[in-house]
Amino acid sequence: MAVSWLSRLAAQSSVPVFPVRGIQGEAALHRLTLTPGVELVDSPRHASILLVAGGVPPDQHDALRRVHDQLPNPFATLWYRSEPLAELASATRVDDPDALPGTLMTAHQELMRGKRGSSPRLLPDEPPNPWEGLGDDGHGGEGMMGGVPYGRPMAMNMHDDIRDGLTLDSLTVTLGPFLPMLPPGLGAKVTLQGDLVQSWITQHAPYPIALESVFLEAREHPVPIAELELARARYHLQRLAFALRLAGLERLALESLRLAQGLSPDSRLEGLRRRLTRCGFFRLTTTGRGWLDETLARRVGGVAARAAGLEEDLRSQDAAYGRLKFTPVVQSDGDTNARWCQTLAEIEQSLQLARQAEREGLYSETTEAIETPRGPWGEQRPGDASGVIDDLLPGLEWDEAMTTLASLDLAAVSEWPQDVTQELGEAPGDGADAAEERRA
């Protein structure tokens, strides 16, 4: 009796969702962030629903199985525009972004009320290494440091420390591809000593990102500059939102996303920028670390290059932009701080260009070389630049490494455009959201 009462109460809680960010799943997650009653959490242990948003390449299915098995009972899985794993063929699959929040909530409620069973465990219940009863002490090996107690070897000092002279144990782990603070798909083999990154070897490049279709159209025929610039600003705002969420600024992250959602040439960035500066984001959170030299900055391209002082922007080759008196903004320092300053400056510039271009009804003219928000697209699309971080992150403290990573845009550009209906569709919760706010 008491239990059923408890589960009825639990069914009314907001839905804790752990998102696995697959290929092209970001847009749906941005919308979920703004949906009331859904909470995107950072650890699978804090979730009742595993949402696989977007496709996952077959070679990463093992990693997906591991994440799947890390959710505590009871939990359900939901596949958004993604093929469920073979073992979970009967799992719920959703393709319509509008239906996603509703399906999530129903799944959570059914789970709590006991109408839906928990998703089955996929991996065998075995320790990573057999250990019980082996060796001197029954701990899987001999000696103080030998063996595999509880199924895993002990940490040893393998690398000399790179900062002070104390060489202590280093921890080597593979991270990703579904770690929420890394870019989607990025996987790496990382050695840490203390909370300092000793070495970082990128194993899986981040998933290619899909740009809005207007950028692909711009490669084929002239498009309105206003549209192009708004799409650019939207892209940067969404990246900013991710970094702000990471920095614990939930409020500004949401503001940034909302701004992106309702972006028009009349949108203004000043409010967001003022709040960012006032709350100390540039002083307390971003650091002067993560510095890219000229070669590395050129490899990454785009914002990172201009933040490092390279005046490279393909827009200056376009005659239409020339009529708008476009000159690229640049920063000189090339560190995390400079990259965010650059991003903000570029959003502002894009909004201003969009206003001007709309007034004058300008179309882009050059189609051979366009500047995407990710970087220059001349001969070929901006490629994967995740190799850069292998040199950049060693020596950084974990928090610095994550902040640096968030400030870098490394993924390649996909050849497919982002799904249009998804981006332009009205957010389902918007009206209800405002009503809720008033009531609270």
Next chain:
Amino acid sequence: MIVNELILPVILVTIVLVVGAYLVAVIDGMIAAALGTPQRGGAWLAPLTQGAWLLTQQANATEAPDWRAWRLAPALYLALAATGLAVVPFSPTLIPTDLVTSVVLWGSVEALATVVIFLHGWSANTLLALIGAYRYVALGLSYILISMFVLIGVALPAESLQFSQVVASQEGLWNVIRQPLGLPLFLIVGLGMTFWGPFNLADSRDLAGGTASTVSGPSRLVWELARAAMLVAFSGVAASAFLGGWLGPWLPGPLWVMLKMLGVLAVLLLLGRLLPRVQPERCVTLMWVVLLPLSFVDLIWAGVEALL
């Protein structure tokens, strides 16, 4: 006598702790909604449904945790919060633990909180929790000196290390006005103690939840409850040290204490939502090089003021 000195205070502390922790969640939800976080359902029900969900969720384990320490840490953190609340005088007579050195006892609660939070992250035996634990220790060992200086500042005019005397010494003028630097510095300590908002170095997002990243179900419920309870205890101490505790016209003393606690809570929760997380290395430097000297200034101010 037993009723007045034993049963009443025990019940009072328990109720204030539990109701206070609930109110922390409610106020935080309201602030979040006011700042634009989309919310479904009322702020009043949300903590209860969340708690119910955690109770029905399975408690997670790790491969080889330090079981006892892992389960004990949240409970001990809650117990520390209760101890902190016990030193708060609710009225001249209604004081759960009126130790002669209750100010120092609160200092020990702060120091022991660091130990407990470390233990919570350490005993899980996973990378992210471990980093969170160690990172928190850097913060915990930095704020403790600031807190001590600020509290010694309020002890000077009272000529006592007893919170009831500290409150009594504010009869004429509250310490928040008499020692203007004190309360802001102390609030920073409060955010640090509960790793809330800008000082959330233990359970931060960049560690996927840090020390709490591997706990789920009832254990996580106790941990979050204890964290909220610690905020309540802290606000009680701040209210008596700086806002004149039970002093105030018209209303009875205990009511004043609770109103002031609510005020401090609201400020803390708002700060937690408005400020970004401070980068750990910068946080330590900030504490030692900026805030600690400021607390020296506060102490000198308090000393000169007490002698005049």
Next chain:
Amino acid sequence: MELLTLFFILLIAAGLGLLIQWLPLRRQPMPTYPQRAPFLGGGLPETHAWSRFHVRYYPMTLLLIAFEMEMMFMYPWAVVFVEQGMKAVMEMGMFLAILSVGIVYGWREGVFKWQ
């Protein structure tokens, strides 16, 4: 008496904390090994996380112990501050001077940085 009250309060709070955890856990089976593996976004650790953890702020902790000891003297001093008047003020001056020298020296040597 106040200690007894404190003891009961401690007992209730700690008991509550343990009970909430223990009651639902009685009937729960041990989670499977894959579930217990550390969460690294699908990745795996090579070793146990428990290790000789390289703490990057260790000089700061040692400095703190010395500071903490000074605080030990400060509390009784606070009680008699008003009574003792000028003498106590001089004492305070000396204390703060020592501490400030310690902080400035530590700062110059980069003690508050990650080593």
Next chain:
Amino acid sequence: MTLATLLLLAAALIGIGFYGALSQQSFVMLMMGLELILNGVMLAAVAFWALSGAGAPEGQLLTIVVMAVMAIEMAMGFALVVAVFRTKQADVTEGITGLKH
């Protein structure tokens, strides 16, 4: 709780502390032993102060001084361990004796 029982407890703590200080190979564990000895000493000092010294303030002062000794011993001890470890990559007592020569 009489003076005799308090001193007996102090003696027990000191005894355990001595066992630890003598038997542990590692320098940090050795320091644990020393701390336990000082723990007993402090208890004895307070017991004398409260029950036998008629509240002479020197009793409390002695305790504080012991505590200070403890803190200094710990801070210097750990600093030494760091310095030794940096040159020798070892933490056992033998490492420290090596430093003397």
Next chain:
Amino acid sequence: MDYPLIVDIFFLLLATLAVVSGWRVFCTDSMVRASFFLLVSFIAVGVIMILLTAEYLGVAMFFMMAVEMMVMAIFMVMFMMNPAGLNPMMMVHQHKFSIAAGVAIFVVLGGVALLSEFPDNPLPADLDPVASLGNELLGDSMLIFESAGIVLLTTMIGVVVLSSHRGRYGAAEEGSMPPGLEPGGDPAGMPEEGDEGGHHHCH
């Protein structure tokens, strides 16, 4: 001086706790547990001190020892192999001798405690222990107070010189570098001297 029965009961419990946790320090595999067992032992002794009306010293014991044992745990984990005791281990030498020495010391000291006569001079009823300590510190024992300050300052400096490899006079063999690098000069993220507040903002 007579204490009520409940005090005696609590004393007995606390004494057991202090001794048992003190003993557990040396027979647990996990270094973190060992440090915190020691902390428990200290806290138990601290509570006994409070029962003896040394209210300041008892409570001060809590915060001093909480910080010290936290630092202790950090260093123990840093420098001991197998810090969590995942593999059972025994890191002792001269074991028998040490046990004998420990027991002998207990017997001798315990004998002294039981057999010798100490004057029975309980605390005066009107004594304020904290104020008396404060007055002593600012009165007769001023010298101790002052010299403690100096000694602690020396400790601070000594500790920094010994433990920090980034001292001005030479450094450890590896990983050391002179201070005062040009800002932003090192991609490896070596800490730079004096980069407080000098950060660039956008306006």
